[in-house]
Amino acid sequence: MALAPDRLAIKQLEDALSAVLALGGNNPPAQVVRRIRDGLATHAAAVEAARAATDPIQMPMVSFDPADPKAIGRMVSIALLAQPLVRLGSVQPAYGSGVYAIYYRGDHPLYAGITRTETPIYVGKADPANDDASTVREQGAKLTGRLLEHAGTIATAATYSPQLPDYLSPLKLDDFLCRRLVCATNAQLVAEKHLIRTFWPIWNAETKACWGMSKHGDAATTRANKRSPWDVVHPGRAWALDERLVDSLTPAEIQERINATLQKVPAKRDHAALLEELLEGFRQEGPPLTEPEVPPVGENVVGPELNEAGGVDDV
Template sequence: MALAPDRAAIKALEDALAAVLAAVGNNPSPATVRRIREGLAAHADAVEAARSATDPIRMPRSTFDPADPKAIGRMVSIALLAQPLLPLGDVRPAYGSGVYAIYYRGDHPLYEGITGSETPIYVGKADPANDDASTTREQGPKLTGRLMEHAGTIATAEAFSDRIPPHLSVIRLSDFSCRRLVCATNAQLVAEKHLIRTFWPIWNSETKACWGMSKHGDAATTRANKRSPWDVVHPGRPWALDVRLADSLTPDEIAHRIRATLERVPARRDHAALLEEILAGFRQDDAPRADEDVPPVGESAVGPEPDEAGGVDDE
């Protein structure tokens, strides 16, 4: 007797899994193990999707867990975006560690794709002075200290403007603003990662576009150092002017990488839309489709039958 279609499909799935295990053998190579693990992980999502599709009771897309690093990253990111913009040059010492974002508002040709946008040119974190700090005073003035350090770096490049080659353009501290958020100790770790993944800022090293602004400098003789892309297009820091340093990238290569980064992750222009984008990460259910007949809660809810035990609800 032929199996019912659903039973036949499940049997085929069982046979396929058995074939995968057989293909592993007794002494699989690392490459084989990696391919199988990646393949099974991809199909696990498809199996769960099929299981949900056949279940009359819906599953939420996710479960909110305030201890989940991704949830913490989103919450801290939203809190950062709620902070007012402040001129970077106006930052003064204040207690607290946390995360920050630096924005560009000028006319430098390299940054025409992000100027005046909601996409920061750089995001970072400031760790507390004490790893066990429970108050902002114990954290120390680390967050503002980091921002003031960046302001000094940009000001140094600006002061060098009368000596830069004609093919480069000047940056000015007055064209930069920032947002900063003091947060609980260790929250800055996951928040920084989330901000980098969200915005892919062109001055962060992860984008491999124009990194190096946060470098503190090494002697050219320490090891085979190269001049960072940031110092190539924004010269001025004395240690990076050492003639023994070779440029890591040419200005044209840096410009190409910046354009490629912004093509991959375009600048956000709307603050409200950006907040909605982050909030969508918390959403557990998709919005009902226009053609889906969803009755009001009062019509769809099922209460106790008259003969159910229990009596009046507990207060």
């Protein structure tokens, strides 16, 4: 006996799902697993939309949960963008841990696509001194400490400017601004991830374009390995000038990756429009927004390596 059209359609859907699950059950490559998960997530939203369309009682596509990590990440990110811009070189020590964003306002040719925009060149977090800190004093002066560390790194590269070869351009600490937000302990974890997935900042390791700025220093076990892209185009740190090091990328390759990143994720140029974009994540009329996990340059592009000089990038 033939199935009714609706039952036949559901049966076909079940068969297709079984086929997908079978493909994921034989230890497939990571790329296949990622494609399966992304595909299932997309179709899960479509199935829920179809289910809602057949329900005579309307329901929101998304229910707001302030405890949801993604919601926390969005809320903290919006709060960060509400903070004033200050010169990175003028940051003074203050208590608190949290998240921050660094912006570029100069004329370096590598960063022509983001200069004087709302897209940060780097975002990061500063974890509290104590994992269970409940006050900003208990958190310690971690947030400003991290910003001062970055300011020192940029200043070191700026000091080296007179020795730069002709094909490299100098950095100036005065060309950098920042926003910072002190937040409750652990909120910085999800906020940093959301900020990275929103902007794909050029200097963040996850973007795989010009990583290395947040490395802390020399390690005896990595002195004969690779020099990070950041140290390739912004030399000055003594441990990264070691002649035994090999450049991980050439300046031209770094430029190509920056261009590829900005082509897929153009710089945000309007503050109000950026806030509106972030607020879309809280709207209940449409399907939930998903955060991209793969960097704009592609999943298979080689990024930071564990044996690079200076150790791993700070996270």
